Amino acid sequence: MIEPFHNLFKARLAPRQIRRDSNFEEIGLKLKMEISSIFGRSLAIREVDSGSDNATEIECNNLSTPYYDIERFGVSFVASPKHADILLVTGAVTLNMEMAVLKTYEVMPFPKLVIAVGDDACDGGIFKSTYAVRGGVDKILPVDIKIPGNPPTPTAIINGFLALMEQLRNQPRKS
Amino acid sequence: MDNEKKIPANLLLNKICQDYFTRAEPNEFYLPVSEEAFAELIPQLPKFETLLISLFCVENFAGSTGFTLFYVLEKRRAQNFVILLRRLNGNEASSIAEYFPSAGWFEREIRDGFGIEFTNSVDKRRLFLHEGYPHDFHPLLKSFKNRDITENRKSMSGAGKYLFKEVKGSGVYQILVGPVHAGIIEPGHFHFSVIGETIFNLEVRLFYKHRGLEKLAEGKTPAEAIIVAETISGDESAANTVAYCLAVEKIAQGSVPERAGYLRTILLEMERIYSHLGDLAGMNVDIAFPVGASDFFVLREEILRFNETLTGSRFLKGLICPGGLKRDIDSRDLFKLYSYLDSFLRRLRRAADYVLHNESVIDRLDTTGVIKKELVQPLNITGPAARASGVGIDNRIDHPYGIYPFFELAIRTQEKGDVHSRFDVKLSEIQDSVEIIQKSVSALKSGSVLDPISLKDGYGLAVVESARGQNLHWVYIKNGLIERYKVRTASFCNWQSIEHAVIGNIVPDFPLINKSLNLSYAGTDL
Numbered sequence: 001m002i003e004p005f006h007n008l009f010k011a012r013l014a015p016r017q018i019r020r021d022s023n024f025e026e027i028g029l030k031l032k033m034e035i036s037s038i039f040g041r042s043l044a045i046r047e048v049d050s051g052s053d054n055a056t057e058i059e060c061n062n063l064s065t066p067y068y069d070i071e072r073f074g075v076s077f078v079a080s081p082k083h084a085d086i087l088l089v090t091g092a093v094t095l096n097m098e099m100a101v102l103k104t105y106e107v108m109p110f111p112k113l114v115i116a117v118g119d120d121a122c123d124g125g126i127f128k129s130t131y132a133v134r135g136g137v138d139k140i141l142p143v144d145i146k147i148p149g150n151p152p153t154p155t156a157i158i159n160g161f162l163a164l165m166e167q168l169r170n171q172p173r174k175s
Numbered sequence: 176m177d178n179e180k181k182i183p184a185n186l187l188l189n190k191i192c193q194d195y196f197t198r199a200e201p202n203e204f205y206l207p208v209s210e211e212a213f214a215e216l217i218p219q220l221p222k223f224e225t226l227l228i229s230l231f232c233v234e235n236f237a238g239s240t241g242f243t244l245f246y247v248l249e250k251r252r253a254q255n256f257v258i259l260l261r262r263l264n265g266n267e268a269s270s271i272a273e274y275f276p277s278a279g280w281f282e283r284e285i286r287d288g289f290g291i292e293f294t295n296s297v298d299k300r301r302l303f304l305h306e307g308y309p310h311d312f313h314p315l316l317k318s319f320k321n322r323d324i325t326e327n328r329k330s331m332s333g334a335g336k337y338l339f340k341e342v343k344g345s346g347v348y349q350i351l352v353g354p355v356h357a358g359i360i361e362p363g364h365f366h367f368s369v370i371g372e373t374i375f376n377l378e379v380r381l382f383y384k385h386r387g388l389e390k391l392a393e394g395k396t397p398a399e400a401i402i403v404a405e406t407i408s409g410d411e412s413a414a415n416t417v418a419y420c421l422a423v424e425k426i427a428q429g430s431v432p433e434r435a436g437y438l439r440t441i442l443l444e445m446e447r448i449y450s451h452l453g454d455l456a457g458m459n460v461d462i463a464f465p466v467g468a469s470d471f472f473v474l475r476e477e478i479l480r481f482n483e484t485l486t487g488s489r490f491l492k493g494l495i496c497p498g499g500l501k502r503d504i505d506s507r508d509l510f511k512l513y514s515y516l517d518s519f520l521r522r523l524r525r526a527a528d529y530v531l532h533n534e535s536v537i538d539r540l541d542t543t544g545v546i547k548k549e550l551v552q553p554l555n556i557t558g559p560a561a562r563a564s565g566v567g568i569d570n571r572i573d574h575p576y577g578i579y580p581f582f583e584l585a586i587r588t589q590e591k592g593d594v595h596s597r598f599d600v601k602l603s604e605i606q607d608s609v610e611i612i613q614k615s616v617s618a619l620k621s622g623s624v625l626d627p628i629s630l631k632d633g634y635g636l637a638v639v640e641s642a643r644g645q646n647l648h649w650v651y652i653k654n655g656l657i658e659r660y661k662v663r664t665a666s667f668c669n670w671q672s673i674e675h676a677v678i679g680n681i682v683p684d685f686p687l688i689n690k691s692l693n694l695s696y697a698g699t700d701l
Contacts (some may be wrong), residue, residue, distance in 0.1 A: 019473065020549075030558075032426075047359045049360070051384045051386055051696045054410055055407055055409025055410060080357070095308065096384070096700075097306070097362060126406065127387070129321075129323045132314070132387030133386055139495075151490065
């Protein structure tokens with residue numbers, strides 16, 4: 001039975017909780033600085049699942065949960081590829097998803113970057129040369145960085161973002 | 176076998192319902208049926224509370240040539256399974272979707288895989304082969320050797336257009352969503368026909384993630400194929416791997432050491448806990464109540480971290496193998512888990528209290544996305560979705576496996592079948608799982624965790640209760656290699672319930688209903 005005045009009379013402040021991972025924080029702060037210098041303020045990522053087992057999606061979702069909260073570092077997952085700087089693809093590319101991934105990439109504004117997350121996305125993994133799968137993401141799109149793992153942990157994923165920023169900083173700027 | 180073919184249908188029915196299903200020694204019974212007896216038998220079966228839980232095809236089964244269809248039947252409150260074997264002459268068969276609606280998708284799946292035509296079926300569209308696949312391509316035929324089929328292709332579209340069921344009329348409009356969605360979700364296409372804001376009809380099109388897992392397993396040794404079972408659905412990997420191992424162990428007549436049995440149970444229940452926690456959080460996110468969600472997210476992250484401590488993988492991969500476990504789990508870590516779970520329960524109850532004392536939350540959850548009880552049997556809906564609609568089924572109790580018979584398990588049911596009921600069922604099940612884990616840790620004795628199995632040829636069925644419901648694995652080993660591996664996860668059947676659950680609801684409630692059912696795309700698409 002729901003007590004109607006429950007929330008009125010009982011203060012329901014959440015206790016202050018500190019659950020931060022020092023390693024993750026360190027990478028996050030570095031990433032924030034890189035993003036500020038390369039992208040201005042923020043980095044917009046569009047995630048597309050091209051055929052993963054859903055564990056990689058769960059880890060990407062975890063980046064936005066209280067333990068990690070990646071938006072603090074200027075990274076946001078956006079709803080439309082038209083708003084995105086980066087296309088994050090998880091899973092080996094299945095024949096059934098090939099067209100959808102290509103179309104998503106096409107509508108992104110330039111300059112566009114691609115990250116492959118997970119073992120299967122990197123090179124096709126156990127699905128290499130089977131009938132249902134084209135292979136890794138690099139078979140159909142130019143991939144800028146690969147983050148291996150089955151699935152990669154949230155820390156591994158954010159580390160991959162940082163590596164991509166460093167790669168961008170070191171490469172000559174295209175006109 | 177030939178003698179049984181001559182048995183008339185009414186005797187066969189008696190034999191199935193009064194002998195095979197009720198026999199005390201738990202088993203699966205394979206029953207070859209003649210075409211005439213089959214035609215007579217099928218219309219009578221649904222009257223005896225018999226469900227079709229899977230239907231699949233095997234080519235050149237047990238020395239025969241041609242196709243054999245396997246109709247896997249379950250009866251409520253009966254421990255055994257009866258599998259009707261229907262040998263086909265050629266590649267045509269009659270459809271049984273009229274009597275068992277759950278057969279609809281199974282038959283389309285077989286048609287794609289093997290090219291078998293179901294003569295009187297109403298839906299002859301392809302299922303897992305989308306437009307990109309050429310005509311007359313049937314990957315599960317033995318004559319097709321697994322290879323990249325895109326090398327010499329001329330265009331990206333092979334077969335014709337996929338037609339959706341569309342409701343037309345004044346004021347009706349269509350909303351097309353997917354396969355790429357707005358959030359971080361798996362791909363699937365939803366075709367809504369909407370009047371105002373109310374959903375009038377929904378058609379789901381899945382299989383965008385079809386990775387060809389069943390074909391991939393063929394020709395591998397049983398040890399090599401573990402990775403295929405693990406990758407069926409990432410957040411169901413323990414349940415699927417255990418089911419696969421149970422089937423292989425059954426064929427090899429092997430056993431699992433007691434310690435491994437308990438450890439497997441701990442892993443299975445850890446999986447149920449983090450999966451359900453994700454749903455409770457997700458339901459809060461989908462009603463725009465992130466404050467309520469964050470407590471559940473925090474708890475789930477802590478469980479995932481324990482998974483990593485116990486197994487080295489946050490998703491419990493790489494430990495379970497036929498015969499037990501690949502390596503032992505440190506008892507000190509298990510004791511840490513035991514004491515953590517006490518505070519976990521307190522925090523879970525506090526988080527749930529906070530959410531369920533919020534009027535606007537209840538307003539969104541109550542009466543939303545109702546699955547009627549009558550749908551559960553014909554569509555073979557299982558797991559929390561069935562229990563929330565008042566059907567008390569749980570494979571851990573109905574078809575016990577592992578060490579579950581040692582526990583007194585409760586079945587948590589709710590009557591209303593709405594999102595709120597599913598929230599409540601999942602919440603209680605997390606608490607039950609905590610109890611099972613704590614009891615298992617207390618009962619653990621030291622000992623070996625692996626009893627290597629000696630491989631034999633043969634076939635076997637294993638059914639487990641994953642977080643989503645009933646997962647069924649059928650393995651057929653020939654010459655020491657996997658000849659056929661059939662997987663049917665709970666999501667495959669449960670997906671069809673969503674088309675009914677959303678009718679009359681508003682479009683913004685669709686994500687909430689979807690989340691409350693927690694359907695795996697990967698586990699369905701295979």
